[in-house]
Structure formats: C-alpha cells, structure tokens
Amino acid sequence: xxxxxxxxxxxxxxxxxxxxxxxxxxxxxxxxxxxxxxxxxxxxxxxxxxxxxxxxxxxxxxxxxxxxxxxxxxxxxxxxxxxxxxxxxxxxxxxxxxxxxxxxxxxxxxxxxxxxxxxxxxxxxxxxxxxxxxxxxxxxxxxxxxxxxxxxxxxxxxxxxxxxxxxxxxxxxxxxxxxxxxxxxxxxxxxxxxxxxxxxx
Numbered sequence: 001x002x003x004x005x006x007x008x009x010x011x012x013x014x015x016x017x018x019x020x021x022x023x024x025x026x027x028x029x030x031x032x033x034x035x036x037x038x039x040x041x042x043x044x045x046x047x048x049x050x051x052x053x054x055x056x057x058x059x060x061x062x063x064x065x066x067x068x069x070x071x072x073x074x075x076x077x078x079x080x081x082x083x084x085x086x087x088x089x090x091x092x093x094x095x096x097x098x099x100x101x102x103x104x105x106x107x108x109x110x111x112x113x114x115x116x117x118x119x120x121x122x123x124x125x126x127x128x129x130x131x132x133x134x135x136x137x138x139x140x141x142x143x144x145x146x147x148x149x150x151x152x153x154x155x156x157x158x159x160x161x162x163x164x165x166x167x168x169x170x171x172x173x174x175x176x177x178x179x180x181x182x183x184x185x186x187x188x189x190x191x192x193x194x195x196x197x198x199x200x201x
Contacts, residue, residue: 026193028172034059034142034165039097040129042109047095047125049169056194057093057165058187060177061139061147061158062126063100064112069160069178074116076182077162081119083188091195096126099135099147099156104128143171164190167198 036049060077062070077094084092098104104112109126118124130138132149139147145159162177164187172194175187 024189024193026172026190026197028164030163030171030174032143032163032171034169034171035138037130037134037138039125039127040106041125041127042106042113044106045125047127052093052095052165053169054167055091055093056167056191056198057095058191059095059097059143059163059165059171060161061099061143061145062096063098063156063158064104064108065100065154067155071115072180073160073162073177074113076177076179076184078116078118079184080162080187081123083184084191085119087188087192089188089192089195092123092191094124096124097135097138098126098128099139099158100149101128101130101132101135143174162187164194166194 034049038046038048041047058077058080060073062073064070074096077096081094084090096109098109104126106128109128113121113124113126136147136149139145139159143159143161143163145161147156147158149156160176160178161174163171164173164175165171173190175182
C-alpha cells in the first residue's frame with residue numbers, strides 16, 4: 001500500500017511538471033528592432049538580416065583575440081545548442097558578430113570555432129566582413145550596447161549578453177552570456193516556446 005502511494009505521488013509530480021512546461025508562455029524583457037546588415041560567416045557565406053528572417057536566432061558579440069569573456073560565452077553557446085538538441089529543436093540560427101572585423105577573417109573565425117565542441121556547425125554563423133565603425137554603430141543601434149576598440153589596444157569593449165531574436169528580426173530577450181550558472185535550459189525553452197508560438201499564429 002505504501003509503495004503504491006509513493007508511486008502515485010511520483011506520477012502526480014511528473015504530471016505537474018509536464019503540465020507546467022506545456023503551459024509555459026514566452027515572456028520577453030526587451031524589444032529592439034535589429035538593423036539591416038550584410039556580413040560574411042566563417043564558411044564564407046553571405047548572411048543578412050533578411051536571410052535570417054523566418055526563424056528565431058541567438059546573437060552574441062565576440063572576437064577571436066579576446067582575453068576575457070568571449071571563450072566562456074562561446075562555450076556557453078555550445079551548451080545551449082546541446083540543450084536545444086536534447087529538446088529536438090532545429091529551426092533556429094546562432095550568430096556571433098565579430099567586434100574586431102579587421103583581424104577576424106572568415107578563416108580566423110573558422111579556426112576559432114574548431115576549438116569548441118559544436119553539436120551542429122550548420123546553425124552557426126560567426127560573421128565579419130564589415131568595418132569597425134559599422135559594428136560599433138550596429139551594436140548601439142540594434143542592441144543598445146557599446147562596442148568600442150580603443151586606439152592602440154588589441155582588445156574590444158563589447159556586450160557580454162546573448163540576445164534572442166524572433167523570426168521578424170526583433171530582439172525580445174537577453175541573458176548574461178558568460179556566467180557559469182547561466183540557465184541553459186531556460187534559454188532552450190524560450191527558443192522552443194518562441195518557435196511553437198510562431199507556428200500557432
């Protein structure tokens with residue numbers, strides 16, 4: 001009797017958790033319209049805002065010579081992708097905007113990404129091909145964050161956040177990208193929910 005009661009309680013807990021997940025509604029915390037851009041990814045392909053429309057994507061700012069947050073952020077992004085794969089989510093993209101385009105050629109970006117275990121490279125776009133002035137203005141105009149390369153310095157000041165962008169090119173939520181305790185499941189669930197809500201429209 002006691003064993004049956006424990007099993008019943010276990011089933012009720014699982015049902016409650018599953019019910020809570022299915023009732024989860026995406027809640028954004030920002031509303032930024034991403035400006036149009038044209039860039040080249042680490043595979044040498046052209047990437048534009050228009051080419052990304054139609055499915056959600058996650059953006060970050062990074063550069064390969066970074067000595068602080070970029071590697072932790074890139075690692076965290078691979079972990080998010082693992083969580084998306086576990087949930088069977090496939091209809092998305094990842095975009096890393098280089099804030100040091102003069103040094104980050106597609107070849108350099110490609111070699112950088114090889115240092116990480118990437119579950120699905122086809123979803124990734126580490127992009128460059130614009131000038132320094134463009135990316136600094138783009139960061140402020142599209143994401144309300146400073147990107148600045150001080151004169152005579154090989155390091156670049158830039159945002160340490162991840163941005164979830166919807167299928168229309170609107171940044172709808174951000175997360176602190178370099179934290180060790182970043183809730184990877186939350187980002188994956190947000191992405192999954194955004195996709196499901198889009199399909200329901």
